[in-house]
Amino acid sequence: MSIELGHFSLILxxxxxxxxxxxxxxxxxxxxxxxxxxRQASVLQFVLVAVxxxxxxxxxxxxxxxxxxxxxxxxxxxxxxxxxxxVWGNHEGSMVLWILxxxxxxxxxxxxxxxxxxxxxxxxxxxxxLLTAAFAGFTLFTSNPFERLTQPPLEGADLNPVLQDIGLAxxxxxxxxxxxxxxxxxxxxxxxxxSGRIDQAWARWVRPWTMLSWIFLTLGIAMGSYWAYxxxxxxxxxxxxxxxxxxxxxxxxxxxxxxxxxxxxKRNALKIWTVFLSIITFSLSLLGTFLVRSGILTxxxxxxxxxxxxxxxxxxxxxxxxxxxxxxALRSSSLRQGGLFAPISREGALILNNLFLATAVGAVLVGxxxxxxxxxxxxxxxSVGAPFFNLTFGALMAPLLLVLPFGPLLPWxxxxxxxxxxxxxxxxxxxxxxxxxxxALGGVSISxxxxxxxxxxxxxxxxxxxxxxxxxxGRIPARESLRRLIGLPRSIWSTALGHLGxxxxxxxxxxxxxxxxxxxxxxxxxxxxxxxxxxxxxDSFDQVAGPNYVADTGRFTVxxxxxxxxxxxxxxxxxxxxxxxxxxxxxxxxxLSQLYLQLGExxxxxxxxxxxxxxxxxxIWLGALVMAGAGVLSxxxxxxxxxxxxxxxxxxxxxxx
Amino acid sequence: xxxxxxxLCVLLSLPGAAMALSPNEILPDAALEQRAxxxxxxxxxxxxxxxxxxxxxxxxxxxxxxxxxERLVAGDSNAEVEQFxxxxxxxxxxxxxxxxxxxxxxxxxxxxxxxxxxxxxLLARRKNHxxxxxxxxxxxxxxxxxxxxxxxxx
Numbered sequence: 001m002s003i004e005l006g007h008f009s010l011i012l013x014x015x016x017x018x019x020x021x022x023x024x025x026x027x028x029x030x031x032x033x034x035x036x037x038x039r040q041a042s043v044l045q046f047v048l049v050a051v052x053x054x055x056x057x058x059x060x061x062x063x064x065x066x067x068x069x070x071x072x073x074x075x076x077x078x079x080x081x082x083x084x085x086x087v088w089g090n091h092e093g094s095m096v097l098w099i100l101x102x103x104x105x106x107x108x109x110x111x112x113x114x115x116x117x118x119x120x121x122x123x124x125x126x127x128x129x130l131l132t133a134a135f136a137g138f139t140l141f142t143s144n145p146f147e148r149l150t151q152p153p154l155e156g157a158d159l160n161p162v163l164q165d166i167g168l169a170x171x172x173x174x175x176x177x178x179x180x181x182x183x184x185x186x187x188x189x190x191x192x193x194x195s196g197r198i199d200q201a202w203a204r205w206v207r208p209w210t211m212l213s214w215i216f217l218t219l220g221i222a223m224g225s226y227w228a229y230x231x232x233x234x235x236x237x238x239x240x241x242x243x244x245x246x247x248x249x250x251x252x253x254x255x256x257x258x259x260x261x262x263x264x265x266k267r268n269a270l271k272i273w274t275v276f277l278s279i280i281t282f283s284l285s286l287l288g289t290f291l292v293r294s295g296i297l298t299x300x301x302x303x304x305x306x307x308x309x310x311x312x313x314x315x316x317x318x319x320x321x322x323x324x325x326x327x328x329a330l331r332s333s334s335l336r337q338g339g340l341f342a343p344i345s346r347e348g349a350l351i352l353n354n355l356f357l358a359t360a361v362g363a364v365l366v367g368x369x370x371x372x373x374x375x376x377x378x379x380x381x382x383s384v385g386a387p388f389f390n391l392t393f394g395a396l397m398a399p400l401l402l403v404l405p406f407g408p409l410l411p412w413x414x415x416x417x418x419x420x421x422x423x424x425x426x427x428x429x430x431x432x433x434x435x436x437x438x439x440a441l442g443g444v445s446i447s448x449x450x451x452x453x454x455x456x457x458x459x460x461x462x463x464x465x466x467x468x469x470x471x472x473x474g475r476i477p478a479r480e481s482l483r484r485l486i487g488l489p490r491s492i493w494s495t496a497l498g499h500l501g502x503x504x505x506x507x508x509x510x511x512x513x514x515x516x517x518x519x520x521x522x523x524x525x526x527x528x529x530x531x532x533x534x535x536x537x538x539d540s541f542d543q544v545a546g547p548n549y550v551a552d553t554g555r556f557t558v559x560x561x562x563x564x565x566x567x568x569x570x571x572x573x574x575x576x577x578x579x580x581x582x583x584x585x586x587x588x589x590x591x592l593s594q595l596y597l598q599l600g601e602x603x604x605x606x607x608x609x610x611x612x613x614x615x616x617x618x619x620i621w622l623g624a625l626v627m628a629g630a631g632v633l634s635x636x637x638x639x640x641x642x643x644x645x646x647x648x649x650x651x652x653x654x655x656x657x
Numbered sequence: 658x659x660x661x662x663x664x665l666c667v668l669l670s671l672p673g674a675a676m677a678l679s680p681n682e683i684l685p686d687a688a689l690e691q692r693a694x695x696x697x698x699x700x701x702x703x704x705x706x707x708x709x710x711x712x713x714x715x716x717x718x719x720x721x722x723x724x725x726x727e728r729l730v731a732g733d734s735n736a737e738v739e740q741f742x743x744x745x746x747x748x749x750x751x752x753x754x755x756x757x758x759x760x761x762x763x764x765x766x767x768x769x770x771x772x773x774x775x776x777x778x779l780l781a782r783r784k785n786h787x788x789x790x791x792x793x794x795x796x797x798x799x800x801x802x803x804x805x806x807x808x809x810x811x
């Protein structure tokens with residue numbers, strides 16, 4: 001019964017979305033009455049899709065295998081959390097989650113957007129409803145999640161054991177929230193193009209939504225990377241896989257959008273470019289979600305590679321994205337550019353940021369799609385793998401990182417590069433000193449390592465330059481400095497922290513790439529080996545039975561250079577039902593570095609043991625967390641602005657008392 | 658995120674199958690071994706989509722690793738080893754595509770995009786100057802007027 005309730009809710013949501021889209025986009029000039037109706041319709045869409053989603057969750061939780069989706073993807077003995085995450089561990093269910101997040105964002109705009117001019121609000125909610133109608137329609141007509149079985153099985157087919165991981169519970173919702181959040185920017189861009197009106201208020205509106213989506217996407221990507229790192233068994237954390245690139249491109253474009261919207265908000269410049277980026281970013285999100293889904297890129301992310309579905313998805317993308325760009329081509333000339341500035345200025349720096357980020361997006365896009373296109377056109381198959389991306393992406397990021405610390409120190413409109421350079425000279429000296437010191441101590445295994453290190457330190461310290469200067473640290477009493485630090489505007493803090501996070505990630509990447517050590521050897525219980533000062537003793541070997549697998553377990557004692565010891569268990573599991581083997585590496589953190597130990601296969605009566613020492617690897621994800629935190633800080637700063645482009649209240653009435 | 662590799666390799670490596678680089682594959686000559694590792698990192702595990710043979714635990718990857726080492730021991734240069742594998746498996750085996758007529762667009766993409774962007778910026782700047790975009794919009798004019806009226810702020 002509840003399944004049909006869910007089904008009808010989704011159908012109703014589809015119908016309401018279709019009508020809202022028509023109403024919003026055709027009658028947008030009808031003003032406040034329509035705006036009120038559309039807002040209510042948006043909230044209603046969210047409620048209905050939420051009901052549909054909860055109906056699915058309920059069927060999975062109570063193991064109602066008369067629902068085909070649950071029968072195919074769930075199992076009554078699965079832990080509760082994996083029953084719930086199983087809802088989106090498949091094509092149909094993940095579509096419903098996608099739509100749920102889409103209507104959630106629509107409802108948020110409706111709820112917080114009462115101050116929006118009514119025609120803008122109509123257009124935004126109309127576009128948002130159009131997206132909802134398109135994807136709800138696609139789900140209902142080609143991949144209905146509410147299909148029933150006339151003869152329900154007694155037990156479900158279970159979810160792939162690899163997907164039974166906390167990673168699946170968190171990673172897709174985070175990524176989707178990021179992808180889908182950019183739909184708001186897209187809708188605002190369409191609204192600006194249709195109405196021909198775009199100003200600083202528009203940018204002030206778009207920026208918090210961009211920031212929110214960007215935070216989710218940052219966390220989603222970092223989480224996916226860490227998941228791969230511990231699941232894969234050999235400690236790789238980024239592979240330039242098409243699926244990863246698909247999530248990385250919207251992130252890069254979103255980062256560019258954050259910066260260009262800043263220029264627009266503060267200086268009323270870069271309008272056309274910002275609108276263009278808004279469309280691009282969401283288009284890349286769509287491409288990311290659905291290129292994978294369409295079966296063009298085969299992967300386990302491809303839950304269903306049914307060619308008709310793929311065709312429908314690709315035509316939908318072509319119409320949505322193509323339509324948006326057509327609109328852009330026709331209307332963008334009507335948007336007036338404003339705000340003059342000299343090349344050396346805050347604006348100029350942010351444009352440079354956009355130039356490099358946009359080029360990086362293009363390079364990654366070409367690298368990802370090139371093999372597909374070449375194969376389709378000429379039948380030649382080539383691979384475009386990590387070495388290519390490392391080279392092109394690295395070459396584009398190096399100059400960006402080099403100029404990055406200057407950006408926040410330059411004033412708007414016209415700036416003095418020499419003055420900014422003087423303010424950074426201490427940080428530059430510190431970065432150079434540390435680079436030389438570490439290169440001398442650590443040895444230079446790859447020739448570019450010192451350059452990477454230098455850039456990492458430069459960005460990290462450079463990010464702090466303004467904060468330190470403003471707090472006058474070292475020049476006034478510490479207590480006074482602290483007071484100044486706390487009193488700094490949050491926008492200064494979030495800029496500093498965002499760039500600091502990036503610097504930390506760069507340092508982590510460089511450190512692991514250059515100074516990772518590895519040993520591959522054979523050991524018997526009782527023997528030990530040594531890696532980078534760590535002594536790894538193989539204590540015992542057992543075969544143990546887990547709940548649904550049997551495992552070879554190696555127990556190790558690792559003695560760190562300082563004398564600290566730790567017990568580690570590394571496993572090789574074979575899942576009974578499927579016969580699928582997995583390796584469960586043992587990971588031990590030492591500060592920000594990790595020892596990564598894998599129990600290999602038996603070899604001539606001994607065991608193959610692989611150990612990696614990964615210096616400062618945690619900086620990679622710590623940096624991402626710091627970046628996301630900086631985003632949150634920035635959002636709290638504009639808490640009042642999420643709601644509306646409110647004219648900043650003229651402070652507190654002066655001397656009222 | 659890297660589920661595809663995870664899955665494929667999980668599917669392909671049956672219990673007891675070879676894992677990534679094993680001790681018995683390692684060459685006694687450290688310099689030769691290092692060359693083997695460098696070459697391996699750039700070769701695709703053909704059944705693993707996007708993993709290098711150095712990282713993969715598929716059987717085929719092991720065979721390729723052994724093959725690379727055999728060629729090195731036989732005295733091949735790095736380039737000769739690569740060519741040997743390309744002859745056998747096609748250019749698909751190289752993770753870093755060779756520069757050629759068929760990949761010219763791929764390799765040129767990033768520099769061309771960057772230069773196009775720069776050119777567009779310069780053009781936009783020149784246009785702004787020549788069309789006298791320095792004129793004030795009505796809003797700017799009124800904002801200026803207001804500032805004048807208020808006088809300098811504290």
